[in-house]
Amino acid sequence: MREGKQIIHMDQDAFFVSVEIKKDRSLAGKPVIIGGTSDRGVVTSCSYEARKFGVHAAMPARMAKMLCPHAVFIRGNMDAYSKASHEITDIIREKVPLFEKASIDEHYIDMTGMDRFYGCMTYAHELRQTIIKELGLPISFGLSVNKTVSKMATNECKPNGEKNVVASDVQPFLNPLSIRKIPGLGEKTFIKLSDMGIKKISTLAQIHPDQMSMLMGKNGLSLLQKAKGIDNSPVIPYAEQKSIGTQCTFKADTIDVNMINNLLISMVMDIAFQLREKKKLAACITVTIRYSNFEDVTRQASIPYTSLDSTLIEKAKELFRQVYTKRMLLRLVGVRLSSLVNGFEQIDMYSESQEQYSLVQAMDRIRKRFGEKAITRASVLGIDV
Missing domain, CATH: 3.30.70.270 (Reverse transcriptase/Diguanylate cyclase domain)
Structure with missing residues (x-):
């Protein structure tokens, strides 16, 4: 013993590719590239057949097409x-x-x-x-x-x-x-x-x-x-994976939906930044409100693994619309991301242009240098663009 x-x-x-092959067996044995369907796109994943030509994840689509012009390019389906x-x-x-x-x-x-x-x-x-x-x-x-x-x-x-x-x-x-x-x-x-x-x-x-x-x-x-083959890090029980969240209690109870939506955007951007800093992805988002009578109502939704602002913001706003059903003053709103796993954000690249993804990275660099509140969306400030 x-x-x-x-x-x-x-x-x-080659997980993403394997899922695509399961749906379409004709792809088996072929060089398959997930993402990069436009010249501005980025490779998300690729089959072992494509890797033989030097293709790898995070490579610009133009380069992948030069290295492996006969590859099958698939946009991808994060769901x-x-x-x-x-x-x-x-x-x-x-x-x-x-x-x-x-x-x-x-x-x-x-x-x-x-x-x-x-x-x-x-x-x-x-x-x-x-x-x-x-x-x-x-x-x-x-x-x-x-x-x-x-x-x-x-x-x-x-x-x-x-x-x-x-x-x-x-x-x-x-x-x-x-x-x-x-x-x-x-x-x-x-x-x-x-x-x-x-x-x-x-x-x-x-x-x-x-x-x-x-x-x-x-x-x-x-x-x-x-x-030297030494690693004392434990296997961390999946049920104990932590969540990331924030909430805001208003100084005065409010019914201003536009203000609350803008606040939600700001809150999601903050915790999405924290998620990327920790190199994690979330598969669940929860929005909580508290009415002026202290009644708490929560809605939760599963989402494709992500840490990008755009996906999380739209889902948070959708959940808020579902949860806020009474025309009653609110005293608190909160948002939380859970079902966290480790990973770097490559899995939304096929749905974002290289410039859009680079924008998120640039915003994160500004936050790291000048603070988390150094940059935000114009909509949060009430500016028409």
């Missing part, structure tokens, strides 16, 4: 991808004792202590087969002693694979890999380490902690730990 933790990392293979994501989570929830939804298409499962009852590798294999059979979507998994190594194991066996890295094999598994393979290691860090001759994990693992601390501070020490 193996000792220590048993962590499974499950990751959908379908979110639905499939929830279905996968529901299956995992029924089958395992503890799991974390790490992003829209990946989960960590803590099976520590379960080997005495049922082999973890066997159980993971059967869970994977259940997902494939019930949903018709390919999925891969890695099983190892912690989240970092299990994720790296998954990445090495994709697509449509399984890999078990036992404790005694962790360092031999990691050593020959490029430092690029370490989760969380960005391009700038890769270039910096490469310029120093550190290209393989085996080399990085031999660096003295004091030297790594001098080079990169706490981030350097974290990378060094990962290179």
Whole structure:
């Protein structure tokens, strides 16, 4: 019996593309690109066949078309991808004792202590087969002693694979890999380490902690730990994922709907910015009002995973219209985003032009430099444009 933790990392293979292939089997085996349907668009996801030509997520559509002119471009359907994501989570929830939804298409499962009852590798294999059979979507998994190594194991066996890295094999598994393979290691860090001759994990693992601390501070020490196969981060129960929200109690009870709508826009922009700062996406939004008689009324809606202002604002305004049914003074309004998962905002790119998405990024940079209230929509200020 193996000792220590048993962590499974499950990751959908080219998730958005797989959902499209499930709907249209003629796409199987073809270079498929999600997003980038206009010259100003950006690639959201692509099939492994397209990746062979150098196409990757976040690439400008023009470049993708130059690299792979015969690819099938699909605008994308975030509703379908979110639905499939929830279905996968529901299956995992029924089958395992503890799991974390790490992003829209990946989960960590803590099976520590379960080997005495049922082999973890066997159980993971059967869970994977259940997902494939019930949903018709390919999925891969890695099983190892912690989240970092299990994720790296998954990445090495994709697509449509399984890999078990036992404790005694962790360092031999990691050593020959490029430092690029370490989760969380960005391009700038890769270039910096490469310029120093550190290209393989085996080399990085031999660096003295004091030297790594001098080079990169706490981030350097974290990378060094990962290179040695050490990661003590826990699997965070999905039910405990926190929400982000805000509310406002009016100085005087009001019935001014236009003012409240503008306030909602401002509130949503603030919490959407917080969401992007935390690199998270939300799949649920809730609007709450309190009447002057202290009656609270709440409406909630599931939404495609997002952190973009436009989607969240429209849904918040729609929920407010549903919840405010009495012609009575209001004393409070609140909005909350929940069902949070980790992820960067690429999944609305196919519905936004590159310029529009760049605008959101530019506004975030202004907020980071001058404060969250430094920029807002003209409509919030009551300015006609």
